[in-house]
Every structure is written in structure tokens, then in C-alpha cells.
Amino acid sequence: MSNLASNLVATASAHPSAVAIKLDDVEVSFGALEVLSQNIATLLVEMGVGRGDRVALILPNIPQMAFIYYGVLRHGAVVVPLNPLLKGREVAYHLVDSGAKLVFAWEGVLAEAQSGADQAGKDGATVDVIPVDGAAFMQRVAAAEPTPGLVEVDGSATAVLLYTSGTTGRPKGADLSHDNLRRNTEISRDLMGIKVGEVLFGGLPFFHIFGQTCALNAAVLTGATVTLLPRFEPGKALEIIERDGVTVFEGVPTMYIAMLRHSAVSQTNLGSLRVAVSGGSALPVEVLREFERVFEADLLEGYGLSETSPIVSFNRVGDVRKPGSIGTPVEGVEVRMLDTDGADVPQGEVGELSVRGHCVMKGYWNNSEATAAAIPDGWFRTGDLARFDEDGAIFIVDRKKDVILRGAYNVYPREVEEVLYEHPAVAEAAVVGAADELHGEEVVAVVGLKAEYVPADDDGRRALSDEILAFAKERLAAYKYPRRVVLVDQLPKGPTGKILKREITV
Known part of the structure; x- marks a missing residue:
């Protein structure tokens, strides 16, 4: 089955009582997550959402994000995860650009979501908004009859439209397929050695590709638990590591810096932590060294983007450590350093890091011009400048535009x-x-x-x-x-x- 949601079906069958999602005292088992996703699929039918239709999720890292995400996928629809900090005007742009028919909006951002839907309506779009507001929403979901089974989709079908941050203009929707995400999820599991029963830190937003693939989807694939922190705060993150016995911590460099600087770090029991992973931006070498000394766990740096599902390269456990390197390409992914004419630069010299393989998006949603510029010859131009060393390890020099x-x-x-x-x-x-x-x-x-x-x-x-x-x-x-x-x-x-x-x- 190509549908990414088949991972949830398999894990719920094998480990129904294992905890999938935890938010402080709230725990959701894999069995419950599966049933709730079935209920969401029924709700989508009631709302007139069909196969291939886009459904926006404006939600922080709460349990509802997980079962709505998988409910949309199992129905054969497309998830459009949006940042809850967006204002109405920005929401409207994403809704119109994606052609979304429905929005699930957390109660804390309901006003902006509704404003965005109303503004989208002026451009001819009809977008319904469903408030995700605690008890009332859960009662509505529970009242829906579960729809077992999955809609069969081709592996190349769009699963998620992930909008870029818009650093070089208006945000563009990276068109990620079920195959893109399924393969990258498997690679994430293998690189981090995630096993049944482990506990992953869920402080990276699920509307971002790093948290979505490497935490939520990897946990669902393996039967691990994700313990959520909807808004990162270093003291709370340290508390969660000790309280829940976190074994795998995934974060960006500023998270590691904030925890290292927090007064509670020296009093926190960090003994459960097996490995930590950094991505999103360059990890300063001094931060890596200090983290490994204080936390007594390996901190591995990887590299990826929204357009690459995300993992392109990684530092493996047991490899020779090269501080500052983002490792080597993962299985099935090729990397080249290209000059402005699209030719390879000599080993050791700086070129634009370009990628080909199963991780690369289908293109930018409804934007053939941007797609052709980003992937002119089958190789995705990342905009990052990098070099290979003599062993094939990759070192990012900087963003091309920076x-x-x-x-x-x-x-x-x-x-x-x-x-x-x-x-x-x-x-x-x-x-x-x-x-x-x-x-x-x-x-x-x-x-x-x-x-x-x-x-x-x-x-x-x-x-x-x-x-x-x-x-x-x-x-x-x-x-x-x-x-x-x-x-x-x-x-x-x-x-x-x-x-x-x-x-x-x-």
C-alpha cells in the first residue's frame, strides 16, 4: 500500500496499546490514534472533501494534529500544514494558492483562520473552517462513524503541500508525494536507530518537515512515543527529557543553545538520552562539543529542506566524527556541487549543493516557472553553497543568498x-x-x-x-x-x- 497512512494501520495492529502521542498527562495509544483517524476520514466525507482535495491544518503540536493528519491521508486527501502564527491575510494566500476546501483550526488561532477563509472567499474560494476547540471537537469526532481501510493512492500522488518560508518571495508549496515521505521516514528511523517503545522529543513543529517526518512519522512507523511540547521552552524541554525518559532528541541549534544556558541543566537527569539530532540550520562546532560534554550523548548533524522531505545527508553513529560536516548522502540520494553553468566543481571547491533522488519533491504546486528554476535538469538546486572533502563528507559554507x-x-x-x-x-x-x-x-x-x-x-x-x-x-x-x-x-x-x-x- 503506497498510502503513507498504512504505517499507522500496521503499527496500530501490532502495538495497539503502546503510547503513540503524549502531552503531559494526556496519552493516546496507537489503537486510539487509528480509530480517531478513521473518524476524521468519515468527517471529511460529510464535509464534501474528496480524493486529492487539499485540507489545511493550522494546529500546534497537540494530539489532534496527529490524528487529523493521518485521517486526511487515509482518505486520499492532501495535508496542507500551516504555521499557527500566520495572520488572516497570510492564511488567505495559502488557502487560495493551495485550493484548500477545508481548514482545521486550533481555537487559539480561530479568528485568523476564519478571517483567512473569508478573504479567500473574495477570490472565489469556498473554504469551511472546523474549530479544534477541545471537548466540543472531540465530541464531534467521536460521533462520526469510523471508516476503516485506506483509500488506495499511487506512490507518486501528493500527500503533503509544505509551504516554504518565503525568504525569496511569496511562499511556494513544495509538492511532496507519499513515496517521498514514506522513504524519508524509513531513512529517519534507520539513521537514528529508532525502535518500538523509545521516546522521541516532539518540540519541533509538525507543520515543519523536520518534526513531521523525523518525529511524528518516524514514531508512527516504528511504534515509538512522541512526547509533545507545543511551544519550545528550554526549562520545560529539560523537564520532559527527565520525566518521560526521552531517548531521541531532535532539535535546531538554538534549542540546544537554550538548554545548555538554562540554570536547570546541571540538576536534570539526562541519563535516558541516547542520541540527539540537529538540523534546520548550521550547528556551531562549539555548541556540538559543549552539548556532548554536558548531555553525555552523541549529537549528530544532518541536512535537508522542505523540498527534500527533508533528509539529504547525515552523520552516522560510529562514523569518524568531522565537526562542522553534515555527513554524507543517505541511501538513494545523490549530491553534486555545481557552478553557475551547472558543471561540477573540483573536489574541495565551493559550489551549489544540488540533489537528485527519492527525497526530492515533485515540484512547486501550480508553479511551473519556479519548479523549472529549482530543478532545471533533474537536479534540485538547494541554494546552499558547500564542498566535499577528500572522504566525500559535505561541509556547508553558507546560503547562496547570504x-x-x-x-x-x-x-x-x-x-x-x-x-x-x-x-x-x-x-x-x-x-x-x-x-x-x-x-x-x-x-x-x-x-x-x-x-x-x-x-x-x-x-x-x-x-x-x-x-x-x-x-x-x-x-x-x-x-x-x-x-x-x-x-x-x-x-x-x-x-x-x-x-x-x-x-x-x-
């Missing part, structure tokens, strides 16, 4: 950020380009400080800023070091905790 052109030199922000993270006062850093009359662009570092290093006054801030600048100048070539260091309380972040450089103004 490269700073200072005079005649390319400055790769990640290289500068790695140096900044070595300074004892730096908790987080982002290096950006600022317009400059002489050089075209100038290198600017925006830095968030560890709490114990925050200066008491402006004189102290100026002195620390100068100290960090001198620290970087000592360690970087003359064209690379920041000419300005801006100290901030915290850097802007997206829903997964990824630093948003596009929102930094200097």
Missing part, C-alpha cells in the same frame, strides 16, 4: 559565526551584510549574549562589543572580520527556532 560580497571578496557568514561562537560571552550570532559605499557590502555581526555577560551600562556594552570585534579580527582574514558588532537581547527566530537573518536590520 554570501556577503565585500569588495572583490566573498565572505561566508557561517565561517565568521563559528569564530564568534568561540567567544565566551556569545550565546548566539548572525553575520549579515550592510550596504557600504566603499566596499559594496560590509560585514556586521549581530550578537546575543549569555546572561552572565550582559553589561550593566552602555559603556560596558561598547567595551564588550569592541572586545568581540578584536577577538574576531585576531582570528579572521582582514576582509572577513566584522567591522561592527551589534549587541541585542535576542535574535529573531522562526517557529522552529531558526535564526531569521531576513528580519535583522543593521
Whole structure:
């Protein structure tokens, strides 16, 4: 069966009483998850949703997200997961672009969801909104007669439309098939060694591909438990690790930084943790080393994007550690480094990381022009600049669009950020380009400080800023070091905790 929801059917049959989803004191077994997804399929029929129709989910990481997601898939419809932080105007764009017929909206965002549906209606769309509001919603789901079985779909059929963050324009819907997601879920299980009964940390949003594939779908495939944290808070994350015996932690670098800086980390029993995985953005080498020392668990870095389901490459347990590397391509996936003409660059030189294989999306939904630009010759252009070393390990240099052109030199922000993270006062850093009359662009570092290093006054801030600048100048070539260091309380972040450089103004 090609339908991704067949994983839930199989696991519910083999382990019906095992806990699938946990949110504090609420636990949902695999057997219950299967029945609830059947009820959702019945509800979709009642709402006039057919095979291939798009259904939007505007939900945080709550148990309802899991069974609605699988209910939509088993019905042969398409999941369109949206960020609950979107405003009505943004919701309307996604609904119109995807052609969604129905929205499941959490009660906390119901007003914006309804506003979006109403605005979409002005463009000729008819979108019904179902409030996911606790007891009333659960009563409605329970009243629906379960629809056993699955709608058979071809493996190439669209399962999920995952909208990109829109860093280079309006968001585009990455068209991910059942085969894309099923194969990547299996790879996620194998790379992390996830087994029945293990406990995965569910703090990455399920509307994002990392959390969706590597936590929710991987747990459903294997019979593991996902313990949810709807909104990341480092103290609560540490509490969940100890309380629920988390064995696999999946996060982005800012999550690991926040936990390492939290006062409770030294009092938390972290002994259950077997492995941690980082993705979403570059993991500073200093953070990797500190995490492994404090948590006494391997921290493995991988690489992927929404358009690649997501995993492209990974550092395997037992491989020779190469800090700063995103590992080697996973099974069935090929990677090349290409120049602007689409030719391979020599080993060791920097080119655009390009991908081919089972993980690559079908294309951008209803956007043939963007699809042709991203996949001009069967190879998906990621927009990331990278190089191979002599062993075939991949090292990301930077985002293509983030490269700073200072005079005649390319400055790769990640290289500068790695140096900044070595300074004892730096908790987080982002290096950006600022317009400059002489050089075209100038290198600017925006830095968030560890709490114990925050200066008491402006004189102290100026002195620390100068100290960090001198620290970087000592360690970087003359064209690379920041000419300005801006100290901030915290850097802007997206829903997964990824630093948003596009929102930094200097």
C-alpha cells in the first residue's frame, strides 16, 4: 500500500496499546490514534472533501494534529500544514494558492483562520473552517462513524503541500508525494536507530518537515512515543527529557543553545538520552562539543529542506566524527556541487549543493516557472553553497543568498559565526551584510549574549562589543572580520527556532 497512512494501520495492529502521542498527562495509544483517524476520514466525507482535495491544518503540536493528519491521508486527501502564527491575510494566500476546501483550526488561532477563509472567499474560494476547540471537537469526532481501510493512492500522488518560508518571495508549496515521505521516514528511523517503545522529543513543529517526518512519522512507523511540547521552552524541554525518559532528541541549534544556558541543566537527569539530532540550520562546532560534554550523548548533524522531505545527508553513529560536516548522502540520494553553468566543481571547491533522488519533491504546486528554476535538469538546486572533502563528507559554507560580497571578496557568514561562537560571552550570532559605499557590502555581526555577560551600562556594552570585534579580527582574514558588532537581547527566530537573518536590520 503506497498510502503513507498504512504505517499507522500496521503499527496500530501490532502495538495497539503502546503510547503513540503524549502531552503531559494526556496519552493516546496507537489503537486510539487509528480509530480517531478513521473518524476524521468519515468527517471529511460529510464535509464534501474528496480524493486529492487539499485540507489545511493550522494546529500546534497537540494530539489532534496527529490524528487529523493521518485521517486526511487515509482518505486520499492532501495535508496542507500551516504555521499557527500566520495572520488572516497570510492564511488567505495559502488557502487560495493551495485550493484548500477545508481548514482545521486550533481555537487559539480561530479568528485568523476564519478571517483567512473569508478573504479567500473574495477570490472565489469556498473554504469551511472546523474549530479544534477541545471537548466540543472531540465530541464531534467521536460521533462520526469510523471508516476503516485506506483509500488506495499511487506512490507518486501528493500527500503533503509544505509551504516554504518565503525568504525569496511569496511562499511556494513544495509538492511532496507519499513515496517521498514514506522513504524519508524509513531513512529517519534507520539513521537514528529508532525502535518500538523509545521516546522521541516532539518540540519541533509538525507543520515543519523536520518534526513531521523525523518525529511524528518516524514514531508512527516504528511504534515509538512522541512526547509533545507545543511551544519550545528550554526549562520545560529539560523537564520532559527527565520525566518521560526521552531517548531521541531532535532539535535546531538554538534549542540546544537554550538548554545548555538554562540554570536547570546541571540538576536534570539526562541519563535516558541516547542520541540527539540537529538540523534546520548550521550547528556551531562549539555548541556540538559543549552539548556532548554536558548531555553525555552523541549529537549528530544532518541536512535537508522542505523540498527534500527533508533528509539529504547525515552523520552516522560510529562514523569518524568531522565537526562542522553534515555527513554524507543517505541511501538513494545523490549530491553534486555545481557552478553557475551547472558543471561540477573540483573536489574541495565551493559550489551549489544540488540533489537528485527519492527525497526530492515533485515540484512547486501550480508553479511551473519556479519548479523549472529549482530543478532545471533533474537536479534540485538547494541554494546552499558547500564542498566535499577528500572522504566525500559535505561541509556547508553558507546560503547562496547570504554570501556577503565585500569588495572583490566573498565572505561566508557561517565561517565568521563559528569564530564568534568561540567567544565566551556569545550565546548566539548572525553575520549579515550592510550596504557600504566603499566596499559594496560590509560585514556586521549581530550578537546575543549569555546572561552572565550582559553589561550593566552602555559603556560596558561598547567595551564588550569592541572586545568581540578584536577577538574576531585576531582570528579572521582582514576582509572577513566584522567591522561592527551589534549587541541585542535576542535574535529573531522562526517557529522552529531558526535564526531569521531576513528580519535583522543593521
